[in-house]
Amino acid sequence: MATTEKVTVSLPPDVLAAARAASGGNLSAYTANALKNQAIRDAAAALEAWRAATGDNLDDVYDMAEKDER
Template sequence: MTTRTRTTVSLPADLVAHARAASGGNLSAYVEHALRAQQLRDAAPAVRAWRARAADDTDELATIFGEDVA
């Protein structure tokens, strides 16, 4: 089971009202989903850079295995 930490944040009232309405009664899960989505967006530049560096590796692997590995 994942350890949970209770956190207090201050947000604009209209944003909280929307989140409560959209959350289906589970505001914590709604906020967690939003934060995880942002975490992925934040990681995207690093992932793109890694894929660009790895592109040379896929060419080498394709040569070794004789198939398209990309």
Template sequence: MASRTRTTVTLPDDLLAHARAAAPGGNLSAYIEHALRVQQLREAASVVRAWREHAARDADTEELTELFGEDVA
């Protein structure tokens, strides 16, 4: 299991009410974690699309490093 850190966020009342109502089993942390991971994937999708448009299927790691950073290669 990944390490976890407690944090505080401030949300509008209506958004918090919706999140609490929608949280499976009342687990607000799990609901927010899921929402953040979905957003992370949405943001990554544009980078992947750009790579696919400009790189051949057998792109070398140098191109991937430019797009995603050193940790990918």
């Protein structure tokens, strides 16, 4: 079973009301899911920025993968 940690956050009243309404009674799960989805979007944006900066050249990544297989 996954462990959880209790935290305190401050939200604008309208955001909290919308989250409570959409959460189906489980605000913690709703918030965890929203944060996980945002982290995925942030990681995807970072990957896209890296790919743009490297000219979409994945040769270094493939080289590292081949070295790991040896």
